[in-house]
Amino acid sequence: MDHSADQPAAQAAPRIRIVLVGTQHPGNIGSAARAMKTMGLSRLVLVAPERFPHPEARALAAGADDLLDAATVHAGLAAAVADCTLVLGCTARSRRVPLPESGPREAAAAMHAHAAAGGEVALVFGRERTGLDNDELQLCHGAVHIPADPGYSSLNLAAAVQVLAWELRAAMLAGGSAPAGAPRDPPASHAELEGLFAQLADTLDAIDFHKGRAPESAMRKLRRIYLRAGLDVREVRLLRGVLADAQRMARLARGGGDASE
Structure with a gap:
């Protein structure tokens, strides 16, 4: 058979x-x-x-x-x-x-x-x-x-x-099998994306993005945007680096430390 x-x-x-x-x-x-x-x-x-x-x-x-x-x-x-x-x-x-x-x-x-x-x-x-x-x-x-x-x-x-x-x-x-193509970094796992979303939420709070509004609606929309993008591991690392710098600058603006920390 x-x-x-x-x-x-x-x-x-x-x-x-x-x-x-x-x-x-x-x-x-x-x-x-x-x-x-x-x-x-x-x-x-x-x-x-x-x-x-x-x-x-x-x-x-x-x-x-x-x-x-x-x-x-x-x-x-x-x-x-x-x-x-x-x-x-x-x-x-x-x-x-x-x-x-x-x-x-x-x-x-x-x-x-x-x-x-x-x-x-x-x-x-x-x-x-x-x-x-x-x-x-x-x-x-x-x-x-x-x-x-x-x-x-x-x-x-x-x-x-x-x-x-x-x-x-x-x-x-x-x-059939997946078509051969140019190699790329593996897609980000669910846990890696959840880590990005948690850091994004913290960053938005740090820069007072919500201006007193409830954050849930904005975070739902942002999650959808990033999920549609199909981020890979390297892209998540890049975005988290950007967020980390934004958090450091927010601390400096508040007088909370050296921006180079």
């Missing part, structure tokens, strides 16, 4: 993780693992599950026990995606936290291309009843929306995982 069609999937799949946040029903974890395994995905990551491990999860995994055994568990989403360079959240349409939005096919193509180029990718699913909260959405580079019938759009968690897992499978089988 010719397995050559599976080679692109085998190259990209190990770099794609499915992240379930705050899962309330252990059976959904098992069903999600089964959905993943049928489509050649194996990296299951759990964030603060209410009940895991649990016999119901194992029963509904229906042979995907190896995914449950290898699953990693984290207290928060930031830790679960810290080394990722692309994080997409599967959500219903929402204006709470504006994010670049794509459908399942477009998102799957982007995830495959990113993973085939060597990046770590996370596809994040929220709680059964409430989805991802605002802080968790802020950690995502974009949103994926499954266009279900608006008259009955309630989609079970495991079913949503199956839809996206199939689209990923199709994209990996059709997409």
Whole structure:
């Protein structure tokens, strides 16, 4: 039997993780693992599950026990995606936290291309009843929306995982390997970008950028700008150097020390 069609999937799949946040029903974890395994995905990551491990999860995994055994568990989403360079959240349409939005096919193509180029990718699913909260959405580079019938759009968690897992499978089988091109620095990881955003927030405070206004709106917009840019490691270092100089100058302006410090 010719397995050559599976080679692109085998190259990209190990770099794609499915992240379930705050899962309330252990059976959904098992069903999600089964959905993943049928489509050649194996990296299951759990964030603060209410009940895991649990016999119901194992029963509904229906042979995907190896995914449950290898699953990693984290207290928060930031830790679960810290080394990722692309994080997409599967959500219903929402204006709470504006994010670049794509459908399942477009998102799957982007995830495959990113993973085939060597990046770590996370596809994040929220709680059964409430989805991802605002802080968790802020950690995502974009949103994926499954266009279900608006008259009955309630989609079970495991079913949503199956839809996206199939689209990923199709994209990996059709997409081939990443094209060769000019070498570039590796993309910045999620943790590196979060470090940049924290330093940016501190710098904006230091130069009194907000002028007494709440900083949340400006930071949301700035995050979106930088995330769209697809910064690499060297670019993040450069920007952090600029911010460090701005902070030193702000301290000097306040009489707080030598600008050369």
